[in-house]
Amino acid sequence: MNMRSVTVESSIHARTLKVRDRVIGGVLIFFALLVYLAFAAAAAPETSSTFIMSRGGVVRGAMGDVVLPSRVVLTVVSVFLAVLGVALFAVGSRGRSGLFLLIGGAGLVFSFLVFVSFDKRINFASLFNSALTMSVPISLGALSGILCERSGITNIAVEGFMLVAAMVGSIVGSVTKNIWAGLLAAMAASCLLSLVHSWLSIRYKVNQVISGTVINIFSLGLTSYISSMYLQNIQALNKTPRFPTVSIPVLADIPFFGPVFFNNSLFVFGMIILVLIFNFLLFRTRWGLRLRAVGEHPKAADTLGVDVFKTRYVAVLLSGLIAGIGGAYFSLGSVGRFDEGMTAGKGFISLAAMIFGGWNPIPSFLAGVLFGFADALASAVSILGSPIPGQFINMLPYVITMVVLGGVVGKGVTGPASAGIPYEKE
Amino acid sequence: MNDPKELKPNENGKPAPGNVFLNESGRKTDKKEGWPRRIWSAVQIPVLAILSGLLLGAVFIVVTSANVYSAFGTGFGAGVREAFSTIASAYGALFEGAFGSPARIAEALRTGEKIERAFKPLFQSFVETTPYIFTGLALALGFRAGVFNIGGEGQIYIGAVLATLVGTTDLGIPPALHVLAAILLGVLGGAFWGFVPGWLKANAGSHEVINTIMMNYIALRLVEFLLTGPMTKAGSGGMPTSNNILDSARIPLVFPRPLTLHWGFFVAIAVAILAWFILFKTKWGFNLQIAGANKHAAKYAGLNVNVWMVLGMTLSGALAGLCGSVQVLGVTYSMGLGVSSGYGFDAISLALLANNNPLGCVLAALLFGFLKTGSRAMMSRTGIPLDIVSIIQAFILVFIAAPAIIRTVFRLRDESKGDSKVVSLSGLGGN
Numbered sequence: 001m002n003m004r005s006v007t008v009e010s011s012i013h014a015r016t017l018k019v020r021d022r023v024i025g026g027v028l029i030f031f032a033l034l035v036y037l038a039f040a041a042a043a044a045p046e047t048s049s050t051f052i053m054s055r056g057g058v059v060r061g062a063m064g065d066v067v068l069p070s071r072v073v074l075t076v077v078s079v080f081l082a083v084l085g086v087a088l089f090a091v092g093s094r095g096r097s098g099l100f101l102l103i104g105g106a107g108l109v110f111s112f113l114v115f116v117s118f119d120k121r122i123n124f125a126s127l128f129n130s131a132l133t134m135s136v137p138i139s140l141g142a143l144s145g146i147l148c149e150r151s152g153i154t155n156i157a158v159e160g161f162m163l164v165a166a167m168v169g170s171i172v173g174s175v176t177k178n179i180w181a182g183l184l185a186a187m188a189a190s191c192l193l194s195l196v197h198s199w200l201s202i203r204y205k206v207n208q209v210i211s212g213t214v215i216n217i218f219s220l221g222l223t224s225y226i227s228s229m230y231l232q233n234i235q236a237l238n239k240t241p242r243f244p245t246v247s248i249p250v251l252a253d254i255p256f257f258g259p260v261f262f263n264n265s266l267f268v269f270g271m272i273i274l275v276l277i278f279n280f281l282l283f284r285t286r287w288g289l290r291l292r293a294v295g296e297h298p299k300a301a302d303t304l305g306v307d308v309f310k311t312r313y314v315a316v317l318l319s320g321l322i323a324g325i326g327g328a329y330f331s332l333g334s335v336g337r338f339d340e341g342m343t344a345g346k347g348f349i350s351l352a353a354m355i356f357g358g359w360n361p362i363p364s365f366l367a368g369v370l371f372g373f374a375d376a377l378a379s380a381v382s383i384l385g386s387p388i389p390g391q392f393i394n395m396l397p398y399v400i401t402m403v404v405l406g407g408v409v410g411k412g413v414t415g416p417a418s419a420g421i422p423y424e425k426e
Numbered sequence: 427m428n429d430p431k432e433l434k435p436n437e438n439g440k441p442a443p444g445n446v447f448l449n450e451s452g453r454k455t456d457k458k459e460g461w462p463r464r465i466w467s468a469v470q471i472p473v474l475a476i477l478s479g480l481l482l483g484a485v486f487i488v489v490t491s492a493n494v495y496s497a498f499g500t501g502f503g504a505g506v507r508e509a510f511s512t513i514a515s516a517y518g519a520l521f522e523g524a525f526g527s528p529a530r531i532a533e534a535l536r537t538g539e540k541i542e543r544a545f546k547p548l549f550q551s552f553v554e555t556t557p558y559i560f561t562g563l564a565l566a567l568g569f570r571a572g573v574f575n576i577g578g579e580g581q582i583y584i585g586a587v588l589a590t591l592v593g594t595t596d597l598g599i600p601p602a603l604h605v606l607a608a609i610l611l612g613v614l615g616g617a618f619w620g621f622v623p624g625w626l627k628a629n630a631g632s633h634e635v636i637n638t639i640m641m642n643y644i645a646l647r648l649v650e651f652l653l654t655g656p657m658t659k660a661g662s663g664g665m666p667t668s669n670n671i672l673d674s675a676r677i678p679l680v681f682p683r684p685l686t687l688h689w690g691f692f693v694a695i696a697v698a699i700l701a702w703f704i705l706f707k708t709k710w711g712f713n714l715q716i717a718g719a720n721k722h723a724a725k726y727a728g729l730n731v732n733v734w735m736v737l738g739m740t741l742s743g744a745l746a747g748l749c750g751s752v753q754v755l756g757v758t759y760s761m762g763l764g765v766s767s768g769y770g771f772d773a774i775s776l777a778l779l780a781n782n783n784p785l786g787c788v789l790a791a792l793l794f795g796f797l798k799t800g801s802r803a804m805m806s807r808t809g810i811p812l813d814i815v816s817i818i819q820a821f822i823l824v825f826i827a828a829p830a831i832i833r834t835v836f837r838l839r840d841e842s843k844g845d846s847k848v849v850s851l852s853g854l855g856g857n
Contacts, residue, residue: 213576213774225814391650
């Protein structure tokens with residue numbers, strides 16, 4: 001922010017807020033109409049939607065199915081959204097329009113779930129649980145990207161980091177039969193790649209997008225090469241034990257929430273802990289302040305005695321380690337083997353989550369869960385069969401990211417000011 | 427101001443932060459030097475990068491070969507011999523697969539028999555070169571206009587699927603028009619897919635790298651939906667494909683089968699020459715480059731930088747769309763999810779290898795196309811996976827992007843000082 005006159009700034013700010021309220025109010029009213037006309041009107045009076053509230057095979061915290069009268073529920077949601085929208089228009093949100101948008105989005109998604117399960121059963125617990133599970137690589141990738149970019153190094157190589165980590169994790173896990181050895185090896189491999197990235201971008205001042213592209217091309221080539229040369233033929237190299245599912249005492253017995261949140265792969269808990277740790281490190285410690293300073297204004301940081309190069313090296317290597325955990329999830333956490341191209345663009349979608357979360361760990365994690373939810377929803381919908389094909393739901397995260405980045409709704413998001421610019425010491 | 431050769435984006439020759447340096451093709455080196463030396467200084471980095479890439483590829487093949495390890499088990503000499511014979515057989519197969527067997531070609535030329543068989547690999551290489559020329563040009567043009575179009579992949583998909591849509595529909599028009607209509611729609615689709623991120627960059631300030639990546643996936647999902655739904659061929663459940671392109675919409679072959687060379691290859695060359703002419707011989711191309719090289723200078727010269735940027739992105743997308751259309755109409759004759767094997771990404775290394783020069787793109791595309799055809803033969807003969815080509819390309823890209831590594835390794839004098847070409851690219855977050 002520039003040192004502009006505070007009053008001018010705040011009056012402009014107030015005006016944009018008002019416009020924002022109106023826009024979001026309009027969006028909510030649109031949602032309400034959509035829910036009523038497209039969903040509620042399609043339900044016969046006796047149609048019901050069944051939500052299964054327990055995960056198959058999970059005994060603790062089991063709960064009976066919930067049967068909803070579709071038409072009534074949808075009408076109520078629609079009226080609720082309309083009231084919210086009108087309130088935004090008339091009264092305003094006092095700067096909390098984001099919250100309203102969130103509620104509106106949730107209402108729309110909920111209505112959609114009710115709609116696709118007309119006279120059918122949809123497993124609500126599994127849906128939320130797989131959203132959380134599927135968010136592991138996305139959130140960890142986003143965290144990896146955040147660390148890197150907050151220090152001023154653009155990182156589009158997360159995909160490559162994760163792919164190599166997934167392969168190395170699978171090989172080492174299979175050979176040693178030890179999941180922890182697999183995880184460490186995956187982290188080490190990814191860290192090695194991030195060393196190359198840091199070396200190219202910091203020492204050789206290579207354009208960081210190109211450096212990332214090199215790593216992505218190399219990783220895809222390397223893993224496909226090793227996979228078709230060895231892993232597809234030799235079972236002993238590609239059959240790793242997986243990380244166990246852990247249930248947290250007491251909490252796992254809570255109906256619905258227990259099976260969804262507290263009975264999960266270790267990766268899920270690890271992800272949440274890492275996000276909290278790095279949120280603390282980035283925003284509450286001297287190290288984090290320096291790292292962010294280096295990403296925003298390296299020259300100023302340098303003048304104050306911060307070693308820009310060292311800070312950036314450390315950040316990129318840490319980013320590699322975290323992406324390594326995210327990559328290990330694919331083989332060690334999910335399927336227990338490595339398949340060619342198994343990251344399937346999750347590294348790129350994690351960049352989307354990073355942007356969506358405004359380069360902040362916790363919001364980016366939530367964005368990751370949202371994107372994971374889109375994945376889970378798309379597969380659930382394709383099983384149930386719905387007029388909206390799964391591919392369009394899969395598309396949503398990408399579209400939303402472009403919308404957020406472009407500032408179509410509210411202010412456009414901008415990242416660290418010096419990301420992508422090599423630093424030259426004078 | 428009107429002579430493109432005077433284009434000097436960076437007056438003081440000092441690197442501006444956030445920029446990539448690609449050495450200029452030796453135009454401004456010392457006048458006293460003879461032309462062989464000047465040519466050498468222009469091509470030394472690309473040539474050495476390619477050689478180093480091939481060398482490292484060879485090392486990679488040896489390091490991952492189980493046979494070599496077991497040979498080293500019996501003795502050091504045996505190991506070394508096995509290592510060299512592995513490389514020789516791999517690269518030998520690569521060479522024969524790309525150019526055809528020299529013995530067979532000589533035999534065919536002498537006797538006039540089996541000509542098709544002798545020349546098949548060579549012409550197949552030209553077929554594989556074609557998409558690389560188009561996408562390489564797409565990237566190069568984008569770089570010249572100051573945008574990084576990493577969305578070639580998505581633009582290819584959109585171009586291909588739209589060309590398929592036209593190509594599988596019986597329009598009742600003459601074959602030549604049918605082909606043109608299919609290509610035109612494909613080009614328009616690609617152009618639109620490039621225009622959107624360009625427009626967003628100009629008007630909302632959001633970075634085109636992220637937006638093009640997002641649009642790659644949107645395109646992929648869209649095509650997935652079309653191929654499993656409305657455009658699917660009955661009975662192609664597992665691997666969704668479209669119906670076959672009608673005969674009237676196929677790009678004709680140059681020679682009768684089994685030679686697969688189609689006229690798209692010559693279209694690609696023509697487009698490259700046209701792009702070269704426009705970029706370097708017209709005011710229009712000069713403006714595009716100025717807008718890409720130095721925003722401030724361009725503004726000062728009265729150019730609307732945003733317009734040129736959007737135009738560059740749109741043209742780039744159009745070329746990638748053309749690539750997709752030609753692949754479908756000239757090579758595969760139906761649309762599948764594998765229509766692009768990463769051309770959009772490979773083109774990044776290609777364009778940089780060519781120093782963003784359209785004619786250089788043709789040469790670089792020939793290299794990539796021949797490598798690709800050769801790698802297929804290598805895989806079937808020696809069992810070495812064709813992914814080695816990606817690894818080699820990654821190495822080449824590293825050396826092109828960081829010429830300092832090449833200079834250090836080969837102890838070259840840094841001749842780029844003061845005449846570096848700038849591709850302006852800032853980070854993802856900023857504008």
